[in-house]
């Protein structure tokens with residue numbers, strides 16, 4: 001088998017079970033491995049460390065499949081890994097209430113580069129590494145045999161694939177193509193989700209528990225939901241007894257679906273207002289108009305996918321949080337999120353603290369939120385934690 005030999009001393013992260021080998025750690029490649037092909041990882045002395053998928057174009061030159069020398073990397077290996085990921089969800093997701101959840105969370109489920117989301121009896125697959133790409137047919141077959149889905153749809157239409165030398169791709173891999181949209185349930189609420197054209201794989205499944213939390217604290221409140229997408233937080237706030245919800249998103253299609261989702265759950269749009277627009281501008285307009293709310297939700301898109309964009313992104317986060325604070329009534333609640341992998345929890349808290357300071361509010365963190373358990377973080381892979389949320393109360 002082809003071999004990748006590490007430079008002296010560069011095996012430490014691998015021994016701690018971190019699954020990535022960066023190009024700078026590579027001393028030598030023996031053989032001519034194709035993209036995604038399995039290679040043996042060895043230390044500078046030639047000692048076996050792991051089996052990994054080779055990725056010649058990426059800075060992450062290899063991603064580890066297994067540390068066990070006796071393990072063969074074959075279709076059965078993928079079947080077993082899929083099974084254990086599915087088992088976790090069997091135990092931690094209440095299927096009576098929720099029909100859409102993440103089945104495979106890539107590195108954190110020991111399948112680097114593979115995302116699989118379930119929406120009722122459809123699966124949506126996203127392939128982000130050369131290794132998974134190479135085993136795509138076997139993985140599709142494995143998912144089909146384990147779960148017997150109506151269809152498996154690929155949403156590998158993301159720019160990061162370029163780093164792995166992979167083109168963007170989208171289409172049906174197995175069975176039927178999903179209807180547009182399909183109807184899922186989440187914590188007993190109904191949502192229309194467009195699996196083929198929606199953002200991510202259709203729905204922001206990682207926010208499920210945080211939306212439920214929002215429902216629990218919404219009674220009687222006037223709510224401003226920024227970056228509303230298809231109305232997730234809007235529908236939950238209304239279900240929790242919110243008095244009114246103003247939802248803002250720049251996507252007209254998303255707001256259209258958000259209205260349908262509120263109608264599905266509430267039967268009327270009476271308590272709702274909608275703005276299709278840019279949150280940065282609309283927050284200023286609301287402030288100039290003297291508007292105030294009991295609760296403001298800020299759930300922006302990823303401003304900093306990697307650490308190198310963190311500084312620029314910090315300005316964006318500070319700006320929206322500043323206006324979030326300004327738009328709160330005394331004693332009001334801010335639910336503020338960041339899903340940027342490049343900004344860690346401490347930094348995010350500091351940005352929000354700076355925003356509070358500049359606004360002149362006295363503010364306390366009541367809760368810290370993160371992604372739902374179907375998006376686990378493997379302890380050896382802290383990068384798996386990307387979603388951070390703070391629930392903050394300001395002084396009266």
Ligand code: SAH
Nearest residue numbers: 204227228229232249250251278279299301
């Ligand atoms: N809270 C949502 C997910 C939000 S995703 C949920 O629970 O489902 C981020 C959303 O921000 C997307 O819908 C995107 O269309 C929107 N968006 C991105 N940039 C924006 C901007 N500058 N102004 C308004 N909306 C924006």
